[in-house]
Amino acid sequence: MVRWEPRAKERLQAAALELYASRGYEQTTAAEIAASVGLTERTFFRHFSDKREVLFHGQQNVLQAFVSGVEDAPDDASALDAVGYALRAAAALFPDELRPHSRMRQAVIEQNPALQERESHKLAALATAVAGALRARGIAEPAATLAAESGSTVFALAFAQWLQDGEQRSLAQTSDDVLGELRSLSATRTTPTG
């Protein structure tokens, strides 16, 4: 018999993050997370496959937002324009109210090499999915992969800026700003010879 636990998933997630941050990720068990909000270990495992999953279950939504952003971009958008739409779609998942939560998550990940590796792996998967969506729009290789990898780099940098202490800009704004930097990077047309 499964009892109905109001907002169990959100409560477990918030409790997990608090415990990971205060006592360390390795030192925290699923049973402790559940107990700290009056739930059972079994309830924890109904919502998350393991304690790492608490930190990463939202990333499928980010990937999906990127892909939808590319798909929904206007027909005449360039590869990099389409990536701009994807960045906007992803940024919509991170309203400023989420900033403290995202900062805490980042701090936990930075303290654990295995979690950092998982984060890099997810970013690589994002680039692969976006390249596929760009090819589906008729963008040829290597342009599709170049644009997708650039989008993934812009997202990582914009996200890091958004998390910085005292940062006031939204993620949509930091993404636009970093994408603008990328565009101006390529503006100089001098070609190396030699």
Next chain:
Amino acid sequence: MVRWEPRAKERLQAAALELYASRGYEQTTAAEIAASVGLTERTFFRHFSDKREVLFHGQQNVLQAFVSGVEDAPDDASALDAVGYALRAAAALFPDELRPHSRMRQAVIEQNPALQERESHKLAALATAVAGALRARGIAEPAATLAAESGSTVFALAFAQWLQDGEQRSLAQTSDDVLGELRSLSATRTTPTG
């Protein structure tokens, strides 16, 4: 007493690659590699710290070529121009005579997830080093990291093109071509709104 073994390192490397390709990386030991060219396991370990090192010892030179390429770029070169010089410097390490060797190495790496991970890790280290060299030229963040990550992506794609069956262009040429694609990617100035 250390006997002088003429070209031992090169012979070990060639033998290792042959064995990794024909019988599998996991199935090959350092002792077998050494024995196949009439050398001892001890000689193998004088040249390489382990059997993985045979595949990756050249990458420090690639990283150094990238950094020198950035350092030696003309003062008025943009961030992306400096990356272009870095790509040219790295490409000089891979004359077309090396293509069969590089193809065989790539085939070995593609069959082993741990080796692929190591390769990704080296590519990330390359981007980090190039970003540092760009900052030393006075390029601010996030432009330095954007340009460096772009350089690393261009190198990976240009290298994959260079290795393709029937490819006739040099690595310098495929690098120039992919960098050109990157520049034209950003040429369209339409900015997403919404």
